[in-house]
Amino acid sequence: xxxxxxxxxxxxxxxxxxAAGGDREGRxxxxxxxxxxxxxxxxxxxxxxxxxxxxxxxxGGPPLHIHHGEDELFFVLEGDYLxxxxxxxxxxxxxxxxxxxxxxxxxxxxxxxxxGRMLLSYAxxxxxxxxxxxxxxxxxxxxxxxxxxxxxxxxxxGMERIGPPIQL
Numbered sequence: 001x002x003x004x005x006x007x008x009x010x011x012x013x014x015x016x017x018x019a020a021g022g023d024r025e026g027r028x029x030x031x032x033x034x035x036x037x038x039x040x041x042x043x044x045x046x047x048x049x050x051x052x053x054x055x056x057x058x059x060g061g062p063p064l065h066i067h068h069g070e071d072e073l074f075f076v077l078e079g080d081y082l083x084x085x086x087x088x089x090x091x092x093x094x095x096x097x098x099x100x101x102x103x104x105x106x107x108x109x110x111x112x113x114x115x116g117r118m119l120l121s122y123a124x125x126x127x128x129x130x131x132x133x134x135x136x137x138x139x140x141x142x143x144x145x146x147x148x149x150x151x152x153x154x155x156x157x158g159m160e161r162i163g164p165p166i167q168l
Contacts, residue, residue: 015044029136033058033110036132042125050125052132053077055117056110064107064163065154069126072100074108079116082166083108089166109166131157 018024023037024044030036034054042050056079064084074083075097083090083098085106090098100106110116122128134153151161 029132031132031136032062033060036136038129038132039119042129045125047125048123050122050128052120053117054120055115056112057115059110059112059168061109061165062107063150063161063165064105066105066160066162067100067102067122067126067128067158068160069102069158070122070124070128071102072106073119073121073123074098074100075119075121077117077119079110079114079118080112081108081116081118082111084166105162107163107166109168111168127157131159 016024018037018039021037023029023039024041025038027038028035029038031054034056036055037053038051039053040049040051061081074081074092076092076094078094081092083092083100083106085098085100086104090096091111092098108118110118131153134157138149138153154161
């Protein structure tokens with residue numbers, strides 16, 4: 001007769017909007033060459049989706065790598081990027097997007113001269129939120145990619161480093 005009452009232990013967190021430039025958890029993060037804000041966190045989607053925005057003022061990006069468990073969507077909000085998926089390089093500008101399917105090597109680089117912003121979506125979320133949290137805590141500096149550190153960190157979160165960052 002009465003609707004079931006949701007168990008608070010299994011109910012999803014309340015929905016919330018995230019303002020432009022804001023972070024779902026109210027934090028500021030510098031991860032690699034990007035100021036990173038979380039827009040949709042893993043717990044909100046029961047692990048189905050994780051969405052971040054990365055703002056770039058320095059040219060460059062991460063090394064060529066593979067996600068073994070997640071698809072990654074690159075959607076450019078502002079600026080100019082070069083995204084490599086497999087052997088193909090896609091020059092992307094504001095409003096453009098490309099999918100990096102799981103199991104396919106990919107990398108991106110901010111190639112603009114002023115500022116860039118890109119929305120990155122991971123489906124399913126997998127361990128991506130935990131990976132970005134670990135990356136931030138380890139204090140990798142902008143452009144401070146290390147083959148040894150990267151390889152170990154990526155492996156522990158279901159990814160694999162395949163090659164260097166896109167050369168500009």
